[in-house]
Amino acid sequence: MTERDAALELLASRRARVAGALTAAVMAVYFGFILLIAFAKPLLATKLAPGLSLGIALGAAVIVISWLSTWVYVRWANRHYDAALDELRK
């Protein structure tokens, strides 16, 4: 195995780790929400303020968190992954 192959393999496993961790995080957030819907209906009915139940607040939070997670990945990839790819292209 050449040095370049080794560098590529290292990079591949780094990307897989970042992608895997972020996927797991989003899954934990979403299925956490779904499991609350499934098993804790009264809890989600709790009112945080007039008109705002915990369920609606968490639903909105799931959408915002998902979007932020894509921002985190794009930032990582643009800074670190792309730089490493440029090294490999040389």
Place this chain on the structure above:
Amino acid sequence: MALAFFFLFISITLGITFWAARRTRTTEHFYAAGRSISAGQNGFALAGDYMSAASFLGIAGLVSTTGFDGLIYSTGWLVGWPVVLFLIAEPLRNLGKYTFADVVALRLRAVPVRIAAALGTLATVVFYLIAQMVGAGSLIRMLFDIPFEAAVALTGAAMIVYVLFGGMLATTWVQIVKAGLLLGGATALGLLVLARFDFDPTRLFAAAAEKYGDAVLAPGKLVSSPLEAVSLGMALMFGTAGLPHILMRFYTVPEARAARSSVFYATGLIGYFYLMTFVLGFGAMVLVGPDAIRAADAGGNMAAPLLAELLGGTPFLGFISAVAFATILAVVAGLTLSGAAALSHDLWVNVVRSGRSESDEELRVARFATVALGVLAIALGISLEGQNVAFMVALAFAIAASANFPALVLAIFWPRLTTAGAVASMVTGTLVTVLLIWLSPTIQVDVLNHASAWFPLKNPALVTIPLSFAMGIVVSLLRPEPEAEARFRALARQMHLGHEEP
């Protein structure tokens, strides 16, 4: 007045189609828009492809008639996007050419993989098309006061013209225009609703609770059992990453970096839109009322247009209906195109002709496939009048998540995947999902009026996604395919660096 707005929009989009038609010369143009789309444009086009009648008409309808439960769809349909970005988008762009089957077939024996992938693609596309046709039919029937059958046939005909003459470039531009219009229309409608509640969403929700009880702000009957909730959630989350018409979009951008950025833009646009569905749905519940909505359409699909008519009168109804119709037309065009690609690129060229076909011939087959899919969609759409379109699209997502997603993830990340494993995963995913939908309460109880169903879950994803992964892994381990594994190593460089100039 409503009709004037409606036709204004249709003529604008047809203009775009003809402009693009003059530029569609090769297969590369027909399927992948000459790989000339920028990340920002593709972000809008992805959002356009994704925000279908299910999102606009279906979710608004579900929220307005069931309250919180409809929001399960809003959240579920967004969380699929991070998965697409983290796992699929970049490897797909770097490894494939036109369809997701390109990527799975790359290091396996191509013929069986392409046949299995075409099966999964077509099953997904057909279910998805039916839902859009039902949405369009309800809308056109209400707007023009013509029979449902004629309304569906009209939509189908317009769709065939779109795809036939424009291909991917026209479809992309229609998606971009439509995404802008849909976001603008939903925002305008949302602001009109919020203006009645001092621009405070919680006062809107409070008004809904006051009128229909606190229960509308909490999970209720729609997901009756815990298993049902998790199953629906899995279909929504993993379905996105298996949708052929979404995956195809990543080939229209010049490189992987643009594919990556485009998902970020798309997720932002779609997330904003789904937050807006909270307001539209509860707005329709409070201002129009669930009974009036159900009276207009049994599936609740007319909540947003009715809300528009109430708040902005006939011109606004015309505008929102035109936006909704364009939404459906554009999504249907994208779907048909990906179905046509599966039939002509995957089956005809690579299986029937063993990859030796002329570009001209592939294009002819694709156009023939477009007409065939259009006619099929019209026929099936007519037969499923009165179903909620968000619910039906969730079934298409279950097929995509079970048939396409596991094979694609295994092909990208697991060196030991074999041809037999990939085929087993895709075929099992497709057939078992369709079978379980057939045995579910939706078909057995709601459509066929039997007393009970053999399979308890309305959405089978909880069973079929793990089953499809398990089939892929077990079959691969039973009979290893050393050549496939060797080629995985060889392709690692292309997966990260893309097609390199020689």
